[in-house]
Amino acid sequence: xxSKTTEKKKQNVGLYGFTGCNGDQxxxxxxxxxLLDFFxxxxxxxxxxxxxxNDETELDIAxxxxxxxxxxxxxxxxxxxxxxxxxxxxxxxxxxxGIQAMDVKPSWETRFKRVYAENKLELRKPTPSKPVGEIVxxxxxxxxxxxxxxxxxxxxxxxxxxxxxxxxxxxxxAECRWRENECLLLKGIFCVGPLTAAxxxxxxxxxxxxxxxxxxxxxxxxxxxxxxxxxEKGFTVEAIRRRLGMHTGTGISESxxxxxxx
Amino acid sequence: MRELLIEPLARVxxxxxITVRIEGNTVKQVDFNILEGTRLVxxxxxxxxxxxxxxxxxRICAICTLSHRYAALRGLEKALGIQIPAKAHAMRSLMxxxxxxxxxxxxxxxxxxxxxxxYPSAVAMLxxxxxxxxxxxxxxxxxxxxxxxxSGRMIHGENPTIGGFGKYPDKQDLLDIQQEAKDLMTAxxxxxxxVAGLDIPSYFEKETVFMCCDPGNSxxxxxxxxxxxxxxxxVPVEEYRTLTNEVFSPxxxxxxxxxxxxxxxVGAIARMNNLGExxxxxxxxxxxxxxxxxxxxxxxxxxxxxxxxxxxALEQVPAIVDSIFDHPEDPAxxxxxxxxxxxxxxxxxxxxxxYHHYKIKDGLVAEANLIIPTGQSLEDIEKYMRIAVEELxxxxxxxxxxxxxxxxxxxxxxxxxxxxxxxxxIERV
Numbered sequence: 001x002x003s004k005t006t007e008k009k010k011q012n013v014g015l016y017g018f019t020g021c022n023g024d025q026x027x028x029x030x031x032x033x034x035l036l037d038f039f040x041x042x043x044x045x046x047x048x049x050x051x052x053x054n055d056e057t058e059l060d061i062a063x064x065x066x067x068x069x070x071x072x073x074x075x076x077x078x079x080x081x082x083x084x085x086x087x088x089x090x091x092x093x094x095x096x097x098g099i100q101a102m103d104v105k106p107s108w109e110t111r112f113k114r115v116y117a118e119n120k121l122e123l124r125k126p127t128p129s130k131p132v133g134e135i136v137x138x139x140x141x142x143x144x145x146x147x148x149x150x151x152x153x154x155x156x157x158x159x160x161x162x163x164x165x166x167x168x169x170x171x172x173x174a175e176c177r178w179r180e181n182e183c184l185l186l187k188g189i190f191c192v193g194p195l196t197a198a199x200x201x202x203x204x205x206x207x208x209x210x211x212x213x214x215x216x217x218x219x220x221x222x223x224x225x226x227x228x229x230x231x232e233k234g235f236t237v238e239a240i241r242r243r244l245g246m247h248t249g250t251g252i253s254e255s256x257x258x259x260x261x262x
Numbered sequence: 263m264r265e266l267l268i269e270p271l272a273r274v275x276x277x278x279x280i281t282v283r284i285e286g287n288t289v290k291q292v293d294f295n296i297l298e299g300t301r302l303v304x305x306x307x308x309x310x311x312x313x314x315x316x317x318x319x320x321r322i323c324a325i326c327t328l329s330h331r332y333a334a335l336r337g338l339e340k341a342l343g344i345q346i347p348a349k350a351h352a353m354r355s356l357m358x359x360x361x362x363x364x365x366x367x368x369x370x371x372x373x374x375x376x377x378x379x380x381y382p383s384a385v386a387m388l389x390x391x392x393x394x395x396x397x398x399x400x401x402x403x404x405x406x407x408x409x410x411x412x413s414g415r416m417i418h419g420e421n422p423t424i425g426g427f428g429k430y431p432d433k434q435d436l437l438d439i440q441q442e443a444k445d446l447m448t449a450x451x452x453x454x455x456x457v458a459g460l461d462i463p464s465y466f467e468k469e470t471v472f473m474c475c476d477p478g479n480s481x482x483x484x485x486x487x488x489x490x491x492x493x494x495x496x497v498p499v500e501e502y503r504t505l506t507n508e509v510f511s512p513x514x515x516x517x518x519x520x521x522x523x524x525x526x527x528v529g530a531i532a533r534m535n536n537l538g539e540x541x542x543x544x545x546x547x548x549x550x551x552x553x554x555x556x557x558x559x560x561x562x563x564x565x566x567x568x569x570x571x572x573x574x575a576l577e578q579v580p581a582i583v584d585s586i587f588d589h590p591e592d593p594a595x596x597x598x599x600x601x602x603x604x605x606x607x608x609x610x611x612x613x614x615x616x617y618h619h620y621k622i623k624d625g626l627v628a629e630a631n632l633i634i635p636t637g638q639s640l641e642d643i644e645k646y647m648r649i650a651v652e653e654l655x656x657x658x659x660x661x662x663x664x665x666x667x668x669x670x671x672x673x674x675x676x677x678x679x680x681x682x683x684x685x686x687x688i689e690r691v
Contacts (some may be wrong), residue, residue, distance in 0.1 A: 018300060021322060026417060027416070029372070030406050048272040051385070072297075100306070102306055104305070108524030116300075129299065146417045212420065229517065
């Protein structure tokens with residue numbers, strides 16, 4: 001096959017970072033063994049963390065990291081949506097709003113004033129952080145804080161091929177059992193595992209530490225029953241609210257409010 | 263009016279830009295804009311347990327996740343009266359050294375080098391510089407491996423926690439990295455040779471102040487309880503507020519820091535300028551070969567300082583692993599001695615000194631103040647860009663030249679923009 005026909009078949013891809021730690025894009029940059037193949041597999045039109053010759057054009061796949069935290073970002077992500085066939089959210093900030101969307105008191109406005117006092121930021125109009133899906137339609141979510149490289153490259157490869165990728169729809173407890181870890185809940189340790197999507201390989205319990213829920217909420221997790229279990233184990237409502245809300249952003253915040261009060 | 267807007271600034275961590283305004287021959291404005299969305303992290307950790315704080319605070323930044331975690335642990339453990347055992351201390355040095363290998367090699371090879379060689383990215387350099395790109399990736403991969411081995415994951419690993427580590431690595435894994443560190447030395451030496459060969463213009467040079475952690479015992483290092491300043495003073499980290507007065511700037515979501523009303527620089531160049539003579543072995547020989555008085559005036563030498571640190575970091579690994587082997591038993595997590603207290607933890611992140619200051623009440627975080635490296639260097643970044651632009655305008659330079667020089671200066675600082683938006687408590691100075 002001559003290089004021109006190969007070139008024609010390549011799809012246009014753009015990667016964008018909004019508000020967050022850049023960890024999801026960095027997982028890609030840090031995949032030393034796949035990085036060059038990744039750049040070769042598509043026309044990487046935009047990826048400003050890794051290159052400076054970025055071309056904001058029509059895309060087959062847009063990959064978005066980070067939450068939307070100011071008006072300019074909202075406009076930008078709408079513009080990306082308009083010129084992209086598929087939009088993939090990567091990481092917990094894009095999928096659920098991330099830690100900055102944590103439901104805490106006092107209000108965002110009060111906390112913003114605490115940090116910046118009455119000073120005005122001239123170049124951006126800050127807003128409370130929202131997941132990308134609250135601003136534009138998201139076609140696929142790759143959760144994790146940060147994402148797992150293998151999981152991302154699997155999803156990306158499937159989407160390039162036109163397939164619909166399938167990610168685990170079961171809690172991380174399954175992976176925890178496969179690794180033959182002892183159940184920390186049975187030892188009376190606060191663990192968010194039963195509400196958390198699989199994908200990390202139960203890395204924290206493997207290190208004798210409880211799951212903190214950083215992979216985001218598992219689809220159809222039974223929040224009610226886990227809250228009940230934690231109460232039975234003697235944990236306070238405050239501790240339950242704090243820990244279950246820490247890495248889940250807007251994912252289960254409504255259920256928690258219903259179960260534990262505002 | 264001539265206006266140059268660089269937005270977004272590529273090949274840096276986070277969302278930033280540069281604005282330059284020139285009227286006739288007069289430079290009206292040179293701003294380094296911090297455009298990153300605000301996250302208000304210090305307000306998120308209030309009311310959390312120390313363990314929860316560590317899990318939130320490290321997520322300020324992915325490149326320096328372990329520096330944030332380490333600074334938080336140092337501050338919180340002081341507040342809680344915890345002394346970690348020697349084995350845990352050695353493990354923390356190993357994880358921190360791993361992060362320096364990861365971050366410095368990422369910056370030197372993938373973020374900074376393409377400018378000097380005339381490419382948009384390291385991937386585009388492959389055709390003509392494949393061997394060097396591969397060496398850079400190998401160093402970065404090794405740094406990531408150390409981070410994964412010690413923290414449990416490449417990014418945001420939770421294994422380093424209050425009182426020690428959840429789990430210690432296997433002996434064979436540690437033996438492997440000991441060997442690998444020795445094998446990679448030629449790659450790090452090549453990095454120094456490569457960066458030392460780049461042409462660094464001198465027309466924007468000017469004296470400044472440098473600050474870094476002083477590890478004590480006349481050693482070179484990347485964590486400590488005192489701050490060494492290039493004016494000869496050393497100050498306990500508890501007095502950090504006297505060094506880092508924050509001022510608000512409307513074009514920046516991060517606050518700028520000043521020392522005695524003047525801008526200062528942190529990062530690898532500050533460590534080399536203040537502590538370089540304390541290096542040993544190969545890194546000392548390279549420092550003596552390459553250091554000169556221009557380093558005191560020209561921030562672009564930060565790239566070479568980072569490359570020398572790659573050699574230093576690889577030299578550390580075998581000795582740190584040996585000190586882990588000195589303690590065959592895995593110690594349990596040390597429990598807090600108290601539920602109230604205050605502590606300041608400082609470490610060097612790859613891009614400069616990072617402070618985490620906590621007050622604990624009833625076992626929960628009552629107050630947090632974080633001072634981030636890039637916030638400290640912001641005034642100097644703008645200062646050097648302004649001098650460069652003024653000089654280039656005199657020479658009738660075109661827009662492309664001005665843009666590139668500003669980008670090279672800003673990028674040399676290895677700015678971490680996600681980090682720099684998290685400062686609280688504006689100090690009125």
